[in-house]
Ligand SMILES: O=C(O)CCC(=O)C(=O)O
């Protein structure tokens with residue numbers, strides 16, 4: 001497993017928040033501890049078999065749907081199909097998103113067949129470990145996309161940002177009950193060089209973001225405090241962290257770095273978890 005600064009810091013005893021917890025199975029208690037901020041990232045090593053990661057990665061990379069994010073055309077990160085973040089409340093884009101969601105959930109599943117896709121494995125396990133179960137997030141009374149494949153073009157980085165669902169809902173369809181949003185990434189292929197996930201401890205409000213921003217999506221690196229986690233993912237790892245914390249992916253070379261990704265919504269310990277992309 002690739003170990004950055006973070007692994008060494010697990011042994012720190014002078015703080016109550018650990019940068020990273022590394023484990024081998026997904027448990028309810030670790031999810032609760034993660035949303036409560038006891039550690040910044042939860043890493044489940046060898047979550048998906050390495051040999052299968054490479055096999056599925058090769059198949060997924062052939063999907064013609066890979067394209068850069070509509071809202072970040074200058075960032076060399078591609079995903080399979082539109083994510084909710086890209087809709088920005090535009091009725092035509094929302095329509096496209098929901099139509100594509102239905103098609104892409106099936107396309108990804110069929111691409112992985114006869115194997116269980118990494119995201120389907122995560123969906124089933126979330127349902128089984130969480131007392132109130134887990135289900136697709138539903139904002140507009142329609143099933144959302146979950147489980148994009150993501151590919152980082154050579155030398156590109158994902159600059160520091162937050163992922164906050166409420167900021168992408170511009171109509172009044174949010175029920176306002178989401179307490180935390182987690183990013184979940186299952187890595188299929190690591191880059192030979194770079195591609196570390198970097199996470200800061202801070203969770204800026206939108207007003208604070210505006211003061212630290214360099215454009216409408218990203219933070220100015222120079223205005224940020226030192227980060228807490230620098231983690232080089234390995235194929236097969238599942239990493240979860242609060243996507244409201246500032247996070248970034250360092251430039252990668254000789255990959256491409258490929259992962260499957262979704263968000264997990266938390267509304268309290270007795271409420272179902274939700275997931276979407
Ligand atoms: O690819 C990664 O390591 C994290 C990407 C990211 O920004 C996210 O999952 O929210």
Ligand SMILES: [Fe+2]
Pocket residue numbers: 161162163183243247
């Ligand atoms: Fe993110």
